[in-house]
Amino acid sequence: xxxxxxxxxxxxxxxxxxxxxxxxxxVALWVLLLIGLGLANxxxxxxxxxxxxxxxxxxxxxxxxxxxxxxxxxGTAAPIVITSDQGSLTGHRxxxxxAVGNLSRLPNVLSVxxxxxxxxxxxxxxxxxxxxxxxxGNPATFDPSYLAEVDxxxxxxxxxxVTVEYGAPLGQLATPKSADRTSEAIGLAVAVLVLLxxxxxxxxxxxxxxxxxxxxxxxxxxxxxxxxxxxxxxASPTLAAIMGLGVGIxxxxxxxxxYRALLHSGTEPAEAVGRTVATSGRAVLVAAAxxxxxxxxxxxxxxxxxxxxxxxxxxxxxxxxxxxxxxTPALLGLLGRRIDRLHVRTPVAExxxxxxxxxxxxxxxxxxxWLFLASGLLLLGALSIPVASMQLGHVDAGAQPTSRTDRRxxxxxxxxxxxxxxxxxxxxxxxxxxxxxxxxxxQALAASLQQALAAVPGVASVTPPAPSPxxxxxxxTVTPTTGPQERATTDLIHxxxxxxxxxxxxxxxxxxxxxxxAAATQTFTDTLTTQLPLIIAxxxxxxxxxxxxxxxxxxIALKAAVLNLFSITAAYGVVVAVxxxxxxxxxxGVTEKxxxxxxxxxxxxxxxxxxxxxxxxxxxxxxxxxWLHGKDNHLAVATGLAATARVITCAALIMxxxxxxxxxxxxxxxxxxxxxxxxxxxxxxxxxxxxxxPACMYLFGRANWWLPGxxxxxxxxxxxxxxxxxxxxxxxxxPAPALAPSRGERR
Numbered sequence: 234x235x236x237x238x239x240x241x242x243x244x245x246x247x248x249x250x251x252x253x254x255x256x257x258x259x260v261a262l263w264v265l266l267l268i269g270l271g272l273a274n275x276x277x278x279x280x281x282x283x284x285x286x287x288x289x290x291x292x293x294x295x296x297x298x299x300x301x302x303x304x305x306x307x308g309t310a311a312p313i314v315i316t317s318d319q320g321s322l323t324g325h326r327x328x329x330x331x332a333v334g335n336l337s338r339l340p341n342v343l344s345v346x347x348x349x350x351x352x353x354x355x356x357x358x359x360x361x362x363x364x365x366x367x368x369x370g371n372p373a374t375f376d377p378s379y380l381a382e383v384d385x386x387x388x389x390x391x392x393x394x395v396t397v398e399y400g401a402p403l404g405q406l407a408t409p410k411s412a413d414r415t416s417e418a419i420g421l422a423v424a425v426l427v428l429l430x431x432x433x434x435x436x437x438x439x440x441x442x443x444x445x446x447x448x449x450x451x452x453x454x455x456x457x458x459x460x461x462x463x464x465x466x467x468a469s470p471t472l473a474a475i476m477g478l479g480v481g482i483x484x485x486x487x488x489x490x491x492y493r494a495l496l497h498s499g500t501e502p503a504e505a506v507g508r509t510v511a512t513s514g515r516a517v518l519v520a521a522a523x524x525x526x527x528x529x530x531x532x533x534x535x536x537x538x539x540x541x542x543x544x545x546x547x548x549x550x551x552x553x554x555x556x557x558x559x560x561t562p563a564l565l566g567l568l569g570r571r572i573d574r575l576h577v578r579t580p581v582a583e584x585x586x587x588x589x590x591x592x593x594x595x596x597x598x599x600x601x602x603w604l605f606l607a608s609g610l611l612l613l614g615a616l617s618i619p620v621a622s623m624q625l626g627h628v629d630a631g632a633q634p635t636s637r638t639d640r641r642x643x644x645x646x647x648x649x650x651x652x653x654x655x656x657x658x659x660x661x662x663x664x665x666x667x668x669x670x671x672x673x674x675x676q677a678l679a680a681s682l683q684q685a686l687a688a689v690p691g692v693a694s695v696t697p698p699a700p701s702p703x704x705x706x707x708x709x710t711v712t713p714t715t716g717p718q719e720r721a722t723t724d725l726i727h728x729x730x731x732x733x734x735x736x737x738x739x740x741x742x743x744x745x746x747x748x749x750x751a752a753a754t755q756t757f758t759d760t761l762t763t764q765l766p767l768i769i770a771x772x773x774x775x776x777x778x779x780x781x782x783x784x785x786x787x788x789i790a791l792k793a794a795v796l797n798l799f800s801i802t803a804a805y806g807v808v809v810a811v812x813x814x815x816x817x818x819x820x821x822g823v824t825e826k827x828x829x830x831x832x833x834x835x836x837x838x839x840x841x842x843x844x845x846x847x848x849x850x851x852x853x854x855x856x857x858x859x860w861l862h863g864k865d866n867h868l869a870v871a872t873g874l875a876a877t878a879r880v881i882t883c884a885a886l887i888m889x890x891x892x893x894x895x896x897x898x899x900x901x902x903x904x905x906x907x908x909x910x911x912x913x914x915x916x917x918x919x920x921x922x923x924x925x926x927p928a929c930m931y932l933f934g935r936a937n938w939w940l941p942g943x944x945x946x947x948x949x950x951x952x953x954x955x956x957x958x959x960x961x962x963x964x965x966x967x968p969a970p971a972l973a974p975s976r977g978e979r980r
Contacts, residue, residue: 242507245518245558249510252559253503253566260567263447263560270454278454279461280374281469287536291730292756295661295746299708302701309371311403313364313387314642315348316396316649321359323349328393329364335386336366341375343367353650353696353710361649366403373405373467380406400646401630404639408899416898417478420891421446424482427890431883435575437489440564445481448556452477452549459548466538469545471903475895475910476840477549479888480524480847484517484557486887487851490880492565493572502569506562514558516854519783521554523776523850524843530772531839534764536757539832543839550843591878595871595927602928609924613916616803619810625762626718626828627754628901629655634824647716653693656717656751658726660686660734662698662707665742669704678741679707685737686711691725707743717751718828726755758831765835772842773798780846782948784853785940792929793853796921797845801838804913808833808905821896821904830902837906841913848885848917852877852926857938866937870930874922885918 242250252259287293313336317325329349337345348354348362355362372379380399387397399407421442428438456465456473491513495505528550531543565572598605631647633640646654662682668674679698686695691714698709711729715721726747734745773794780790808829810816815826856873860866892911896904930937 243511245514246507246511248558249514249562250503250507252510252562253506256563256566259559259563263451263556267447267451267454270451270458274454274457274461277461278457279459279465281460281465281467287753287756287760290756290760291746292748292753295659295748296753298661298663298706298746299659299748302703302705303708309402310365310367311372312400312642312646313366313383313403314361314398314400314645315364315390316361316398316645317394318360318396319394322355322362322395323359325390325393325395328389328395329362331389332387333364335389336364336383339382339386341369341372341379343369356649358649361645363400363646363650368403371402373402375406377406398642398645399638400642401639404630404637404642407638416891416894417474419894419897420478420887423890423894424887427883427886428486431879434493434573436568436572437493440489440561440568440572441482441485443564444485444556444561445478445553447560448481448553449474449477449549451556452552455552456545456548463541464537465541465545468900468903469542471895471898471900472542472836472906473545473549475892475907476524476546477553479891480521480550480844481553481556482887482891483847483884484521484553485561486884487513487517487880488557488561489565489572496570496572503566506565509565510558510562512858513851513854514562516850517554517557519779519854520847520850521550523779523846524550524840526775526779527772527839527843527846530768530775531835533771534761534768534835536760536764538757539761539835542832542836546840589875589878592871592875594923595874598924598927599867599871599931602931605924606928606932609920609928610799612920613799613803616916617799617806619806619814620802622813623805623809623834624720624813624828625758625831625834626723627758628827628830629717631655631716631718632823632825632827632901634822651693651712651714652716652719653713653722656713656722657749658711658713658729658747658752659749660698660709660711660729661746661748662738663744663746664705664707668741668743675700675704675707678738678743679709682707682737683709685733686729689725689728689733691715691721691728710749713751717754722751723755723758726752754831761831761835765838768835769838772839776842776846780850782950783850784857785945785948786938787944788933788936788939789853789930792926792933793846793849796925796929797842797849797917799925800845800913800916800921801841803916804837804841804909805834807912808837808909811908812901812905821908822899823901823904827901830905833902833905833909837909837913840906840910844888844910844914845917845921848881848922849926851881852922856930860938866934867931870927874927881918881922885914889914889918 315322315329322329326349329347333345333347336342344367346354346365348364351365354365368375383399383403390397398404424442425438428441429435452473453470456470459465460469488509492505492509495508496502500508525547528543528547532540534540630637630639630643633643635641635644643655660682662678664675664678668678679700682698683695686692686709693712693714695712696710698707700707713722713725715725730747730752734747738745776797777790777794780793781787784790811818811821812823812827813829818824818826852873854873855876856869859872860869863869889911892907892914895907898904898907
């Protein structure tokens with residue numbers, strides 16, 4: 234029986250051994266944690282809602298001025314669009330009055346504008362009108378039963394044969410719930426199939442799934458509890474589910490695979506669990522730390538909406554890692570040698586010989602590393618081409634299926650008032666004390682402002698600037714000629730913000746602000762675009778330092794960071810091609826070309842960079858383990874690639890299926906994330922792992938493991954596999970002559 238030296242029994246080894254010996258205690262602790270958090274979430278948990286407020290920006294200041302100086306402008310406005318195929322809506326006056334009265338009496342309603350007396354609320358031909366309702370909060374976050382009360386309130390209109398549609402955000406309350414549970418079930422089903430085919434053992438298949446589902450349930454319950462105290466974005470639980478399920482299965486799978494290899498080499502079960510946690514468990518913690526660090530980097534952007542998404546996803550990753558190094562060892566301890574007892578085919582573990590297909594592939598790469606490196610880079614370059622035309626924006630109701638009421642309301646507004654009516658801009662002029670007191674001066678300023686705004690290219694109409702009740706503000710609405718998702722509208726908003734409004738009011742004593750939903754969305758996009766380089770720099774630098782400390786190699790850490798940037802860019806390219814260019818978008822339920830949601834690139838970068846490091850860490854950990862025992866770079870690369878090939882391939886298939894299953898979501902931004910993440914995993918598991926990483930390491934030769942002495946003394950020691958850990962099996966004998974050094978390499 235294999236044993237391990239005393240100095241190798243570090244904290245992780247002892248904790249794994251203890252979990253195996255006291256398995257039922259560990260299982261009971263996780264069950265109690267799940268029940269406790271579940272009950273707490275049920276009693277004190279909160280709801281999830283999007284908040285795009287940007288304190289300190291001029292857009293937010295303008296919105297705050299409107300709230301402070303006007304009545305009925307607070308809360309959240311939503312249009313209820315009505316139309317009649319019988320001609321003018323004036324013939325339905327009684328039904329409109331009744332519906333307006335009913336709506337005004339609903340809870341959470343601050344005001345209701347009568348469309349027949351509100352300027353600009355009725356279309357030119359009189360058959361389409363907007364009933365603007367202001368709610369005390371975002372109606373998209375109300376209980377779904379609230380929609381039944383709204384239906385009852387507008388029933389007089391429908392009884393009078395008037396069509397009623399709910400615009401966003403009220404219409405979002407009628408949105409079918411995202412198929413998160415269906416997506417999770419699909420991911421789990423694919424995971425079962427892949428694991429059974431890949432490893433053959435029923436117990437080895439069920440263990441990662443049980444660990445992942447338990448960790449996911451705990452993290453979602455904890456997230457719901459945190460939502461009761463802090464604000465979290467609406468997509469937070471979905472993103473947490475995507476990440477928690479994907480990495481949870483992967484982490485437990487890596488541990489189970491190493492444990493089975495140790496068992497096959499004759500190691501006693503409890504000792505095998507301890508050594509598994511000391512080796513692969515340590516790699517799991519390093520990988521999870523990298524992912525969590527990348528997600529935590531999102532907080533640097535200073536936008537709470539993005540920060541909460543990062544925290545939610547990071548929480549699920551941390552819990553998944555905790556479950557992997559505690560619950561997984563406990564379950565392995567319970568199974569012992571019975572882990573392969575039930576099987577659908579002969580159970581297999583890590584390959585150790587040179588006849589393995591992955592070992593032969595490594596030999597092939599070693600013969601022509603430049604060819605494989607160039608091929609991989611060319612492929613990634615081709616996939617990255619669409620990135621040059623990436624357009625960031627907000628995906629509004631116009632991209633939703635026509636079966637949704639908010640999409641039909643959007644189309645009616647476009648038909649009756651023009652495409653720009655779905656994204657109007659409010660211009661606010663904050664007057665000085667002289668203008669507040671002098672009516673003639675206010676009127677002159679209002680006429681000048683209206684004339685300047687109307688002269689801007691891309692403006693369809695401008696309402697006469699009207700004073701607020703206290704005469705402190707002049708307020709006007711600008712309607713663009715183009716829809717809110719078009720680049721021309723973005724250019725118009727920038728022109729108003731940076732040129733027209735400040736120049737028109739310059740020297741008058743008044744201060745101008747461009748606000749409204751369209752302007753706020755564009756400011757949000759601009760803020761994220763400005764912060765993205767900072768996020769990239771922080772995350773890449775932190776990951777470089779972590780990998781440098783773990784693998785003691787500047788070249789390996791730099792190579793990992795650069796290759797991950799290549800794979801992220803390629804994933805961006807696929808998202809742009811599908812959603813912005815429309816190449817196959819209808820297959821995913823997106824009926825028109827849309828801009829890339831403004832926060833998707835930032836979220837994708839943090840997640841993809843972290844997940845890319847997952848496979849990098851697992852592969853490099855095995856390569857370095859072999860290197861430390863033989864100092865043979867070629868043998869280390871071939872052995873590491875062969876030893877991790879099956880488990881990384883299975884893990885990638887599982888994670889890809891989990892991500893792509895979330896294409897069933899009704900949220901277009903979630904679809905973008907799902908496709909981008911799925912593609913990135915495929916790229917990392919194939920192009921990066923099979924072509925770029927081995928080719929680079931063959932070309933670098935012994936330089937892979939060079940570290941200046943002064944830097945070695947400066948860096949903390951975070952060995953991913955435990956320096957004293959014995960290998961799971963004896964190193965393979967020297968390879969065949971085909972594995973000779975490539976031209977110019979120093980072995």
